[in-house]
Amino acid sequence: MYRYDQFDHKLVAERVNQFRGQVARRMSGEMTEDEFKPLRLMNGVYLQLHAYMLRVAVPYGTLSSVQMHKLADIATKYDKGYGHFTTRQNLQYNWPALEDLPAILEELAEVEMHAIQTSGNCIRNVTSDQYAGAAADEIDDPRIWSEIIRQWSTFHPEFTFLPRKFKFAVTGCSNDRAAIRVHDIGIELVRGKDGDVAFDIYVGGGQGRTPMIGKLIGEAISREDLLAYLESTLRVYNMSGRRDHLYKSRIKILVHDIGAEEMKRRVEEEFVLVKKQGVLELPQEEVDRIRAYFEAPDFEALDDECAELTAVMASHKRFGAWVNTNTAVHKQAGYAIANISLKPIGGVAGDASDEQMHIVADLAEKYAFSEIRVTHEQNLVLAHVKKADLFALWETLEANGMGTPNLGLITDQIVCPGLDYCALANARSIPISQEITERFADLDRQHNIGELKLKISGCINACGHHHVGHIGILGVDKKGTEYYQVTLGGSADEFTAVGKIVGRAFTEHEIVDAIETIVEVYLGLRESPDERFLDAYRRVGIAPFKEKLYADT
Numbered sequence: 001m002y003r004y005d006q007f008d009h010k011l012v013a014e015r016v017n018q019f020r021g022q023v024a025r026r027m028s029g030e031m032t033e034d035e036f037k038p039l040r041l042m043n044g045v046y047l048q049l050h051a052y053m054l055r056v057a058v059p060y061g062t063l064s065s066v067q068m069h070k071l072a073d074i075a076t077k078y079d080k081g082y083g084h085f086t087t088r089q090n091l092q093y094n095w096p097a098l099e100d101l102p103a104i105l106e107e108l109a110e111v112e113m114h115a116i117q118t119s120g121n122c123i124r125n126v127t128s129d130q131y132a133g134a135a136a137d138e139i140d141d142p143r144i145w146s147e148i149i150r151q152w153s154t155f156h157p158e159f160t161f162l163p164r165k166f167k168f169a170v171t172g173c174s175n176d177r178a179a180i181r182v183h184d185i186g187i188e189l190v191r192g193k194d195g196d197v198a199f200d201i202y203v204g205g206g207q208g209r210t211p212m213i214g215k216l217i218g219e220a221i222s223r224e225d226l227l228a229y230l231e232s233t234l235r236v237y238n239m240s241g242r243r244d245h246l247y248k249s250r251i252k253i254l255v256h257d258i259g260a261e262e263m264k265r266r267v268e269e270e271f272v273l274v275k276k277q278g279v280l281e282l283p284q285e286e287v288d289r290i291r292a293y294f295e296a297p298d299f300e301a302l303d304d305e306c307a308e309l310t311a312v313m314a315s316h317k318r319f320g321a322w323v324n325t326n327t328a329v330h331k332q333a334g335y336a337i338a339n340i341s342l343k344p345i346g347g348v349a350g351d352a353s354d355e356q357m358h359i360v361a362d363l364a365e366k367y368a369f370s371e372i373r374v375t376h377e378q379n380l381v382l383a384h385v386k387k388a389d390l391f392a393l394w395e396t397l398e399a400n401g402m403g404t405p406n407l408g409l410i411t412d413q414i415v416c417p418g419l420d421y422c423a424l425a426n427a428r429s430i431p432i433s434q435e436i437t438e439r440f441a442d443l444d445r446q447h448n449i450g451e452l453k454l455k456i457s458g459c460i461n462a463c464g465h466h467h468v469g470h471i472g473i474l475g476v477d478k479k480g481t482e483y484y485q486v487t488l489g490g491s492a493d494e495f496t497a498v499g500k501i502v503g504r505a506f507t508e509h510e511i512v513d514a515i516e517t518i519v520e521v522y523l524g525l526r527e528s529p530d531e532r533f534l535d536a537y538r539r540v541g542i543a544p545f546k547e548k549l550y551a552d553t
Contacts, residue, residue: 001064001371002147002293004112011155012109015116019043020102027099044115045101049423054093054101055118056108060128060146060170061089061374065361068372070111072357078104083357085342085350087414087465088167089127089374090118094421122160123153123234126168129177130375133294134383136331138172139189140197144291145226146170148282152227159234163241164249166234167206169376179376179492181205181214182468184251185233192220199226203233203263204255207462211498212252215260217267223287225271228280232270236263297369297384302334306387319394321443322405327390336387338368340380340397341404341412345441346434349415350378352402359400367393377414379407409446410454410519411437414465418458418475419482425458427475427482428508432456435512440519449519452533453491468492470534471518472499473511484511488518488545489537502546514549521548 004012022039025031033047040047044055056071063071071091075083078100084092096104108114118125126146133141149168153159159166170187171178180186182205192198198220205214221229237251240258255263274280313320328337340360343349352360360380364372367389368382375381385393397403406412413436416422418429433456440446455469459476466472472487484506487499506514519533521544526536537545 001062002059002143002290008112009109012114012116015043015114016102016105016109019105023098023102038120041119042116043101043105044118046119047423048094048417048421049419050421051095052098052101053421054096054104054115055086056091056093056113056115057118057125058089058091058113058374059150060126060132060143061130061376062132062143063372063374064111065365065370065372067111067113068357068361068364070107070113072354072361074104074107075354075357082351082353084348084417085352085374085378085380087376087378087463088118088125089130089376090125091374094417117154119165121162121164121166123156123162123166123168126150126153126170127178127183127376128170129172130373130381131177131328131337131383132172132373133296134330134332134335134337135173135177136329137175138331139191140172141291141294142170142172142178142187142189143294144287145187145189145199147290147293148227148287149230152230158238162234162238163243164246164251166237166251174494176492176494176496179465179468179496181494181496182207182211182465182492183214185230186214190220192222196223198222199229201229201233203267204252204260205496206250206252207465207467208250209247209460209462210250210252210256211462211467212256213496213498214252215255215263217260217264224281224283225275227282228274229267229271231280232267232274235270235274236266240266296332297371299332299335299384300386302332302386302388304333304387306334309387309390312391316391318398318403318405318443319391321447322394322398322403323390325405325409325447326407330384332384334387336385336390338382338385338390338393339375339407340382340402341406342379342402343406343412343437344401344404345411345437347401347437348430349413349433352380356400356402359396360402363393363396377412379412405443406446408451408453410440410449410452411446412453413437414453414455414469416457416459416464418456418464422458422463424461425475426460426477427458427484429456429458429464429473429475432473432475432484432508432511436515439512439516448529449523450529450532452519454515455490465492466490467498468496469499470537471515473515476505478505482508484508484514486511486514486518486549488542489534491534500542502542503550517548518545521545
């Protein structure tokens with residue numbers, strides 16, 4: 001895990017002191033809210049419907065147990081006893097008092113955390129594959145390269161005031177668990193001609209009111225040239241991106257307007273100039289320095305077959321279901337990747353209480369080398385757990401509301417805060433999510449349905465990633481009434497697709513029944529229990545779903 005160097009400590013401490021003075025001037029009335037807004041946004045502070053919100057950076061989704069304990073302590077001391085894990089692998093506090101924010105940032109700095117660049121028109125938190133360093137299919141650990149990008153981009157003088165916010169995602173293999181194709185820049189680790197690690201660069205992806213899939217601009221970019229190529233891409237965007245229209249300012253609009261080939265030409269032209277300067281070539285010694293922070297833990301030599309695990313799975317149905325859905329194959333024999341669902345039936349997706357955060361931190365210390373991952377799907381991961389420890393781990397999770405065996409199922413939803421918190425939202429997201437999870441609470445039914453990614457956004461900004469849900473739900477406002485538009489067929493993996501709108505929107509009283517209808521249509525037309533919802537949809541198209549949904553209209 002990366003540890004702060006002297007530059008990190010210095011810049012974070014200076015920012016805390018700076019912000020303390022800004023808050024004091026706001027509290028005294030020397031500064032208006034409009035004057036304070038750009039300053040607070042630089043420190044990850046938003047003003048929501050009811051209170052300020054603080055967004056804490058979790059670079060590439062990796063936390064230590066010490067850091068998780070601190071996040072829990074802050075939730076107890078300064079908030080309402082919980083935190084909310086987000087789709088950028090961050091954590092948000094929804095109820096901090098303005099006067100407490102400098103103290104919160106100071107406490108975060110004690111454990112090498114901050115809220116810098118979690119907001120504003122800058123490069124946001126770099127996200128990555130939650131299985132990094134543990135997955136058997138990765139070419140290299142993507143956290144190494146995510147950290148290099150983080151250091152390059154933090155307080156970069158050219159990219160502090162971009163036309164709009166900018167998001168990176170990095171995946172270490174062709175199986176995309178980081179949704180790279182719906183990011184401003186998505187990076188896939190590949191093998192170069194010499195067999196060394198290289199990078200495919202996708203540019204211009206994004207969701208919001210104009211969802212687009214990123215285009216492959218740079219192919220097999222070498223390690224030495226990675227930062228120079230990224231710098232060139234950002235320069236083209238900074239020079240050519242629109243600043244006159246809020247909804248047309250993202251790089252995806254630039255790529256769409258000029259075309260992928262022209263974007264590639266401009267980037268490569270800029271790349272020649274950047275290379276001539278010679279200051280952005282990434283030296284091997286720097287890569288080695290960063291790599292040392294992500295060395296594999298001290299694994300035990302174990303057999304991959306674990307008779308104890310097999311026996312307990314056979315005798316304990318719910319635990320067996322959890323192992324089947326919530327664990328993944330580890331590259332080290334005798335170990336597993338354990339996913340912790342933050343999606344209990346009837347709960348709020350992504351929320352964790354202070355007590356739960358302490359428990360996860362304790363479990364990580366006991367079973368997972370004191371390391372925790374946050375996923376972009378609003379769950380947590382213990383990446384290195386011995387198979388023989390899974391049952392003991394699960395028993396503690398189950399006793400504390402985190403043992404739900406539903407990863408990738410219909411109740412494991414991405415859900416934005418919606419109108420319960422967000423000033424931009426048109427409709428509530430959380431209550432709709434809760435009703436759907438309660439409708440599909442039966443575990444046997446969920447497992448019979450199989451993989452089905454349902455995602456809910458309370459407005460067109462798409463913080464709930466509804467565009468790339470197998471089933472997407474978008475809250476809209478119609479003359480003061482909340483309605484919900486449904487899309488089908490989206491995905492955010494290596495076969496990224498934007499879902500298609502089925503038809504007219506549904507009221508809050510109709511939407512859960514509509515989801516039920518969609519599921520029943522799927523169950524009736526799938527060719528076998530192994531045919532996933534998305535595969536069945538791609539085979540038959542939208543027509544049978546649409547026909548059944550609107551049969552009586």
